[in-house]
Amino acid sequence: MATVPPYRLATSLEDRISALETEFHRAYWESQVGVSPESESRRAELELELRRVKGDPESLRLVTEALNEELHEPMLKRQLEVLRRSLTANQMDDQLREELVGVSSAVESEFASFRPEVDGTRVSDNDILHILSTSIDETERRAAWEASKQIGARVDDRVRDLARLRNQASRDLGYGDYYRMSLELSEIPEEWLFSFLDDVDRLTHAPFSACKSSLDEGLARRLGVETIYPWHYADPFFQELPPDGRADLNAVLAPSSAVDLAAKTFAEWGIDLAKVLERSDLYPRERKCQHAFCLDVDRTGTDVRVLANVVPGEFWTSVMLHESGHAAYDLMIDQRLPYLLHRPAHTFVTEAMAIFSGRLVRNPQWLVDVAGIEADVADGLAERLRQTSAAQELLMARWVLVMAHFERELYSDPESDLDSLWWSLVERFQMVTPPPDRNAPDWAAKIHVAAAPVYYHNYLLGAVLSCQLEKEIEADCGEVIGNRGVGEWLSQRLFSPGNSMRWDALIESATGRPLSASDFADFVTT
Ligand SMILES: [Zn+2]
Secondary structure: OOOOOOHHHHHHHHHHHHHHHHHHHHHHHHHHHOHHHHHHHHHHHHHHEEEEEHOOOHHHHHHHHHHHHOOHHHHHHHHHHHHHHHHOOOOOHHHHHHHHHHHHHHHHHHHHHHEEEEOOEEOOOOHHHHHHHHHHOOHHHHHHHHHHHHHHHHHHHHHHHHHHHHHHHHHOOOOOOOHHHHHOOOOOOOHHHHHHHHHHHHHHHHHHHHHHHHHHHHHHHOOOOOOOOHOOOOOOOOOOOOOOOOOHHHHHOOOOOOOHEEEEEHHOOOOOOOHHHOOEEOOOOOOOOOOOEEEOOOOOOOOOOEEEOOOOHHHHHHHHHHHHHHHHHHHOOOOOOOOHHHOOHHHHHHHHHEEEHHHHHHHHHHHHHHHOOHHHHHHHHHHHHHHHHHHHHHHHHHHHHHHHHHHHHHHHHHOOHHHHHHHHHHHHOOOOOOOOOOOOHHHHHHHHHHHEEEEEEHHHHHHHHHHHHHHHHHHHHHHOOOOOOHHHHHHHHOOEOOOOOOOHHHHHHHOOOOHHOOOOOOOOHH
């Protein structure tokens, strides 16, 4: 049989995938800015079609064969590697694929439609959050927290099914389980990741413990209780700082436009987001996705869009800065790169950029220079802002440790006693006292376990890298705010190479050293 030359193989697969993926991205965007059964079914149809094309076993065979040949062009080799990983992740027979899609959509719609009851009244997630952040009534708090977990018992069997089905596809390909396969296909060695998580555990143990003690003391005083249980925190999983534990910027930011502030921040770095903002959909409306994301529609950097639901205040200002970080990255990737490499080096690398820019909202100099806050007001807030940023990162880090360790065990043995495992991890990493005699699948109440598998560690890697970037940028450029040199540094060192090299090589070339948790540790302790 005649073999296809590797270059031709890469381009022909790339053409097919890029056309379909661009069409899928357009349909995805439409389904998010105007939610309707039609737009949703069009999106689902294209997604399945894309998965089928990427799941073609013959394409994978040809790519693997080509990679076994001696390839002299590093760029071509990289393209084929990207293809191999993307095709491998989608290999499974049609029956398994349909079953997986069926179970996961059923679980996701259960999450979307289920409303638990407190005292016979149906409540939403927002109602629960409202009770947990404001109520001083022990019984009401506990009932609201328990209500937040009711979804777990409705979906846990199906989430275990999802893990079994995902494992089946991975084992058919020769991987130990889905967790290991997903890490390998995202170029994150499992051993490296868990030793990295151990470093983070070690470095954050004492500062987290101190931060939590002072939080707990405040809660015990305010709520008049002796032991702090999970329902005493402000959110069901203790991922967020309670509102009274943080600096509040809502009043000072209320008069400003979050969109203008984000545009100005990047313009001063020499990165023009005007075209992105023109194509974006930024304000709340009926039948529109309530969250925020950034999308590079055809992966050329010429049609980058942000979806947001901006209202005045700190939260959406920070979200706009975050999404603008993603957008700037997509915009500044070298135009000459082929489709498969014209994307960020890794999910967590673009996340790092977004976290770095999102955090500027708590930077006193940004508040003065960009948001126009009086200098003495910003000075007065500085210490509290610093503590808020550190405490928030600490809470996030310890929570990611729970999720990452839990997911590894879930896929390693979906039949094990996950209910107990969950609470032992929560106790170990978040230092939260488990409720007495709790016997329920609380792990299944976290939608990411079902809907965003083997993803959570990216939040932590992104946060860690954001600190390393900040440190190096300060060392190389001096001022961060309003300095064109920062935009050049980011564009040349971080954005421009796209996915032409692996994330670890990119981080070393951009910051001069491998990814390490030390700057993150400094960030959360100072
Ligand atoms: Zn993001």
